[in-house]
Amino acid sequence: MESRTKGEVDELAPHETLRTVLPGPLNGVVILDLSRVLAGPYCTLLLGELGARVIKVEPPEGDDSRRYGPFRNGASLYFAAVNRGKESIALDLKDAQDRAILDELMGLADVLVENFRPGTMEKLGFGWDELHKRHPHLIYAAASGFGHTGPWSPRPAYDIIVQGMGGIISVTGHKDAEPARIGISIGDLSAGLYTAIGINAALFHREKTGEATKIDISMFDCQLSLMENPAMRYLATQEVPQRLGGRHATISPFAIFEAADAPMIIAAGNDTLFRKLAAALNLPGLADDPRFTTNALRCANFDELKGELEKALMASPAAHWIALLETAGVPAGPINTIADALNHPQVEARHMVVKSEDPVTGTVEMIGNPIKIEPFASAESTARQAAPELGANRDALLAELKQSVASKS
Amino acid sequence: MESRTKGEVDELAPHETLRTVLPGPLNGVVILDLSRVLAGPYCTLLLGELGARVIKVEPPEGDDSRRYGPFRNGASLYFAAVNRGKESIALDLKDAQDRAILDELMGLADVLVENFRPGTMEKLGFGWDELHKRHPHLIYAAASGFGHTGPWSPRPAYDIIVQGMGGIISVTGHKDAEPARIGISIGDLSAGLYTAIGINAALFHREKTGEATKIDISMFDCQLSLMENPAMRYLATQEVPQRLGGRHATISPFAIFEAADAPMIIAAGNDTLFRKLAAALNLPGLADDPRFTTNALRCANFDELKGELEKALMASPAAHWIALLETAGVPAGPINTIADALNHPQVEARHMVVKSEDPVTGTVEMIGNPIKIEPFASAESTARQAAPELGANRDALLAELKQSVASKS
Numbered sequence: 001m002e003s004r005t006k007g008e009v010d011e012l013a014p015h016e017t018l019r020t021v022l023p024g025p026l027n028g029v030v031i032l033d034l035s036r037v038l039a040g041p042y043c044t045l046l047l048g049e050l051g052a053r054v055i056k057v058e059p060p061e062g063d064d065s066r067r068y069g070p071f072r073n074g075a076s077l078y079f080a081a082v083n084r085g086k087e088s089i090a091l092d093l094k095d096a097q098d099r100a101i102l103d104e105l106m107g108l109a110d111v112l113v114e115n116f117r118p119g120t121m122e123k124l125g126f127g128w129d130e131l132h133k134r135h136p137h138l139i140y141a142a143a144s145g146f147g148h149t150g151p152w153s154p155r156p157a158y159d160i161i162v163q164g165m166g167g168i169i170s171v172t173g174h175k176d177a178e179p180a181r182i183g184i185s186i187g188d189l190s191a192g193l194y195t196a197i198g199i200n201a202a203l204f205h206r207e208k209t210g211e212a213t214k215i216d217i218s219m220f221d222c223q224l225s226l227m228e229n230p231a232m233r234y235l236a237t238q239e240v241p242q243r244l245g246g247r248h249a250t251i252s253p254f255a256i257f258e259a260a261d262a263p264m265i266i267a268a269g270n271d272t273l274f275r276k277l278a279a280a281l282n283l284p285g286l287a288d289d290p291r292f293t294t295n296a297l298r299c300a301n302f303d304e305l306k307g308e309l310e311k312a313l314m315a316s317p318a319a320h321w322i323a324l325l326e327t328a329g330v331p332a333g334p335i336n337t338i339a340d341a342l343n344h345p346q347v348e349a350r351h352m353v354v355k356s357e358d359p360v361t362g363t364v365e366m367i368g369n370p371i372k373i374e375p376f377a378s379a380e381s382t383a384r385q386a387a388p389e390l391g392a393n394r395d396a397l398l399a400e401l402k403q404s405v406a407s408k409s
Numbered sequence: 410m411e412s413r414t415k416g417e418v419d420e421l422a423p424h425e426t427l428r429t430v431l432p433g434p435l436n437g438v439v440i441l442d443l444s445r446v447l448a449g450p451y452c453t454l455l456l457g458e459l460g461a462r463v464i465k466v467e468p469p470e471g472d473d474s475r476r477y478g479p480f481r482n483g484a485s486l487y488f489a490a491v492n493r494g495k496e497s498i499a500l501d502l503k504d505a506q507d508r509a510i511l512d513e514l515m516g517l518a519d520v521l522v523e524n525f526r527p528g529t530m531e532k533l534g535f536g537w538d539e540l541h542k543r544h545p546h547l548i549y550a551a552a553s554g555f556g557h558t559g560p561w562s563p564r565p566a567y568d569i570i571v572q573g574m575g576g577i578i579s580v581t582g583h584k585d586a587e588p589a590r591i592g593i594s595i596g597d598l599s600a601g602l603y604t605a606i607g608i609n610a611a612l613f614h615r616e617k618t619g620e621a622t623k624i625d626i627s628m629f630d631c632q633l634s635l636m637e638n639p640a641m642r643y644l645a646t647q648e649v650p651q652r653l654g655g656r657h658a659t660i661s662p663f664a665i666f667e668a669a670d671a672p673m674i675i676a677a678g679n680d681t682l683f684r685k686l687a688a689a690l691n692l693p694g695l696a697d698d699p700r701f702t703t704n705a706l707r708c709a710n711f712d713e714l715k716g717e718l719e720k721a722l723m724a725s726p727a728a729h730w731i732a733l734l735e736t737a738g739v740p741a742g743p744i745n746t747i748a749d750a751l752n753h754p755q756v757e758a759r760h761m762v763v764k765s766e767d768p769v770t771g772t773v774e775m776i777g778n779p780i781k782i783e784p785f786a787s788a789e790s791t792a793r794q795a796a797p798e799l800g801a802n803r804d805a806l807l808a809e810l811k812q813s814v815a816s817k818s
Binding site: 161174222373 | 418430434438451461475476477478480481486487490492507517525537550555556558560561565566567568570573574575577579580582583586587589590591593594595598599601603605607609610611613614617622623626627629630631632633634635638639640642643644645646649651652653654656664665672674676678680705717740741742743744745746747748750751753754756759761762773778779780783786798
């Protein structure tokens with residue numbers, strides 16, 4: 001698009017920013033986001049909450065997650081929550097003209113994020129070597145199933161596949177039960193988190209040295225990093241970590257126990273807390289019982305300890321014990337449903353539910369920003385801009401590109 | 410310590426760096442780490458892997474996790490894995506002289522990290538307002554149970570308490586089983602991840618604007634952010650998300666199924682993949698069965714779909730089906746133990762197990778760095794420096810402080 005004349009540019013209306021970024025430490029940063037569904041979009045959601053501008057490039061049919069429920073008035077609330085505040089342009093990357101637009105957008109951006117299968121960007125002519133030559137300022141972040149190196153690199157992966165491969169399912173749940181998926185997409189979400197750490201480190205590095213870098217995140221690697229404790233135990237002892245139900249492997253009591261009406265949690269993993277716990281439950285002999293005097297003994301004799309504690313706990317409901325243990329200075333807590341969790345007073349105080357007004361779906365409530373940074377956090381509101389309709393920002397973006405070309409010529 | 414003379418400084422040996430930082434985008438960054446056990450230490454482990462220098466300030470008795478198993482030759486391998494490559498100095502923060510040393514160390518540091526109960530730093534005279542005045546360059550990152558604001562701020566929290574409060578336990582596992590802890594410390598680890606994102610964003614912001622900021626991370630907020638999907642579903646429909654065993658709430662089939670010898674995972678959540686799956690399992694009528702023609706129908710009729718698929722899968726072992734589905738282009742995978750996961754060929758290729766040589770414990774193997782950033786990643790080795798003995802770097806740090814004071818005078 002080098003052939004535009006000054007005249008054409010002058011005819012353009014001044015670029016209107018349809019989106020305003022949130023105040024935050026990443027103000028001024030532009031993210032060009034080619035990612036789909038969850039790992040990449042969750043990463044750029046967090047970066048947007050920190051003040052970055054996020055331009056979402058979607059295929060002509062839109063991000064797959066626009067077709068994931070629940071729906072309201074035909075629109076996906078799944079998509080709405082993860083893509084709030086982003087701009088959208090639809091591009092067919094098999095089309096040369098659309099690829100040229102993408103290339104121009106790279107000139108505007110500080111960071112490109114994608115979660116294609118490895119090799120896809122190379123096929124499109126946007127592999128790192130090529131990109132880095134053409135756009136030396138551009139940081140490139142790729143999140144894929146197995147990363148851009150190693151024998152499994154070319155394979156696709158999905159959240160649940162990676163949950164299974166990384167080992168988290170093998171250490172969660174009860175020994176004799178069927179295995180269960182972790183009830184959140186921890187494979188995708190964790191990849192999004194590590195990618196965001198890498199991007200922010202790369203932004204710092206570029207700001208300091210001028211050098212743009214490439215971030216190569218593997219969902220499988222991320223699962224392994226989360227497994228650091230069971231992995232360390234396996235590597236140290238060659239014993240394969242098992243599913244332990246409600247308890248922790250090496251700290252005790254730090255587990256789920258049954259009270260009269262419901263299960264509850266007690267975390268009294270050192271001798272002082274254990275002594276306080278025994279006193280609070282009116283079990284005077286417990287702390288001096290030779291089976292339970294040290295953390296190592298309480299781990300080894302956990303089933304017996306659980307029996308003794310539950311004998312007492314079964315006399316009253318969980319809420320009674322949680323209040324009593326709080327007074328006694330022993331960490332304890334409920335097993336909240338999602339409804340309980342969201343109705344906790346801390347949620348409102350910390351602005352952890354935010355909302356957008358969407359022309360199609362009306363008011364949409366979503367989880368807020370967990371990364372509170374002062375001085376920005378004090379001024380944070382719970383209002384967010386809605387997720388974009390597919391291609392909603394195309395005209396404004398093309399106008400911005402024209403202006404950008406003009407200002408460089 | 411303003412009263413030192415030039416003469417004293419001259420007598421010092423030149424400062425020896427006992428630790429060399431890893432090459433990475435955070436080279437030049439100094440982290441002063443007051444955090445204990447896991448959330449903070451895991452955060453600074455990742456920052457160390459990205460090239461930061463981490464100075465760990467421990468209480469006189471050492472970080473609690475030095476007393477967490479497994480042990481080898483009396484030393485904690487739990488501590489060794491999370492604190493590799495860090496420097497250690499023991500300070501009694503109730504002692505005025507040691508607090509003065511801490512204050513001087515802040516002059517060397519770019520970022521202070523702590524995971525005390527809110528209010529602790531204020532009591533020590535190091536609250537943000539005070540700190541920011543005295544050390545205007547210093548970024549301050551706090552990770553606590555419920556954050557530095559809101560009615561629950563003063564309360565302590567532990568990983569399992571936050572797991573229970575945030576809702577992850579309520580959506581993981583089988584409907585009629587006892588609830589189970591997630592088998593990793595996801596409450597601590599996720600807080601560490603969000604803290605690291607915030608720190609790197611703050612480093613970028615300071616590099617760009619000169620302003621140091623305060624990061625306030627709540628473990629409870631972090632759990633809520635991970636709950637974004639079940640929370641979105643609850644906020645959209647007011648239906649409380651339940652435990653769903655092996656399946657995904659809104660994508661199907663994307664679940665765990667029983668094969669002849671073991672459970673396995675199939676992720677064929679769109680119509681094209683489902684059609685391929687039916688063909689591969691030689692179930693020609695399945696894709697056109699009116700109960701299963703769309704994702705929404707496959708979610709609604711999941712139990713019947715599971716029955717049909719398992720009728721076929723029970724004929725052969727999981728490995729047979731995984732290989733067959735791979736050939737057919739249908740995502741599928743095993744439920745790996747931690748041993749299986751660590752023996753995967755991708756682990757060696759990606760340097761995801763690293764090791765240190767420790768004078769006390771010998772060779773310690775640990776999980777490596779999941780944040781691969783080029784050009785650094787290509788040169789990455791699997792060698793790491795061991796975790797420090799308590800106070801191991803005291804003399805070198807005090808000498809460095811003397812030199813620093815001298816160079817400023």
